[in-house]
Amino acid sequence: MQRVIRSLFQGQQTGLILVIVLLGAILTGFAGSHTDRLTGREVNNFLNVHTLMQTATDASFFAIMAVGATMVIISGGVDLSVGSTYALAGVTMAMTLRVLGEIGMTQTVALGAVICIGIGLLCGLLNGVMVVGLGVHPFIITLGMMWVLRGIAFVASKAESILVPDALTGVMKANLGLSAALYPVPMLLMLAVTAVGALYLAKMVMGRHIYAVGGNVEASRYSGLRIGRILIGVYTLSGLTAGIAAFAGTSYYGSASCADATGYELYVIASAVVGGASLSGGKGNAINAMLGALLIVLIRQSIRTLHLDQNYEWIIIGCAIIIAVVLDRVSAQFTLKRLTGGDK
């Protein structure tokens, strides 16, 4: 029992959860309150079900992408093209459904999901094949693909913002029996993707291989691991999560444009890093990436809730990322020192 409690308090997830809870408590304390227009009751500006659900929803789109991007980071790579994959998948889905017209709710949702996921997988596969086949650093390949994919989305959509059928918005904004204006589907999707990602990384052989490759690529090669296949798989999974996020985001907001998710790759990488993923590979996990995304959204939320000057948003988020990484480094050094007996 003592060991369980100790491991619980030493885990990085616990640290992230504590920071999120602490920030939540500060926000609750300082947010003030207002009278709810419909119920007439006094509600805290932060600690109310609408704000909490909205925070989770805002985080869900890049938290889903962060799960895939974390796998790439664990493998020692980086994927800068996830935002553009999101845009291309969303635009392709919206254009196809517009051409097809009314085809029934189930077919619309199924086809939309297939298109987004298919485009995501294809883009990810292309990234992986080029990273492995051309032997060029993933930063360069995915940077190039970031522009190529967004350019294709731009040319294909003629820069138009394309509305998606109501059936998609209806599914993603279903209240599932909760009160009106509460939309839990994106949050549930985020939790599902995170759970699958966490299980894949922790319990499946393919997942463990990713850690091995990221930890020491040469040792993995000599152990007989097929590095190329593993890396192609990792980039394909990153594309897959970008496709899922595109389906969720485009359906939720009701339209797609080539400018969607511009700059989100940086939020996605930041989520993974704040969640403890090491850019040199071999370290990170899906749950932490989701918590990292939640923390970043909460920081953004707090700037407005506390009426701070929002022009400082980028500075605050940048500082939070640096502090998170430095704390992680210090904690790793401390652990290493203790394991090697340096603290005796």
Add this chain to the structure above:
Amino acid sequence: MNWKTMTLLAAFALSVNAADTKTYKIAMIAKSSTNPVFLSARTGAEAAAKELSAKHGINIVIDWRTPPTEDGQVQAQRLAQAVNEGADAILISCSDAGKVTGAINDAVARGVAVMTFDSDAPASKRFAYYGVDDVETGGQVMSELAKLMNGKGSIAILAGNQNATNLRRRTEGVKKEAGNHHGIKIVDTFYNIETPQDAAAEVVRVMKAYPEIEGWAMVGAWPLFTKTLLTDLDPGKVKLVAVDALPAELPYVEKGIAPVLLAQPTYQWGYVSVEKIIEKIHLKKDVPVINKMELVRVTKESLGSWARQLKAWGFTDVPEEYLKLP
């Protein structure tokens, strides 16, 4: 009555007074907090809030929630946050109407009045829109440019962010009007990131690629916030007409590179919109759905009066020499 009793009574009176004063929180979400035209809209909104608060004995608070860069998705998120935090009304300029329509409708369903300015979301349940007629504005830009070029020559269109509905409609207006001037040839439409440096760099790049260009129809005046084109464009060869005329852009009028600027009184975006919102939510009056803003034609002749108007609206960077002009 001792001083303690008097203090307590005064505090009680003040608190009763404060409790009686109705507060209206208006969340203002423009497209980008780095674009000066939206900062002047904010100044206008805050001025209207102050004046109307005093006039009606209420307390109007402007809650500025504009994202640093244009992003329809972030606007939708901020709109939802404002509703969750008890905003009484929302004033928004939509970066992508499709993205924010759902959030606007959700806000209206929860009893929050939503008004759009500058860039509308016509399919949403917003109660009113205030801004120019964008197709007409584009047409006016082209018409002024055609006059300056005596109805002939090659021109380019600077069209800004390709996702903004209002800019797309202005571009449509430019092209439509160009069809009425048979001597005018449109080389192409060039989209640009809506920052001054990016826009100026795009103009310079295009001029090098198409040296035959003699005129620019700019649906927004982004590059004129830099001094680049003052030296890179020859006023004897190239003329431009642009929408907006803020202080930093006025030297282009003086030097004859932009003999005509069509100014949107951007301060009024905030001022008039707050007036309309208060009419709707406090005075319970009917407000027209479309409230058209008229453009102001700024030329060398009207430079002085326009400069003084800008100064009166709170712009602090109006060059002194223009203020002295007749």
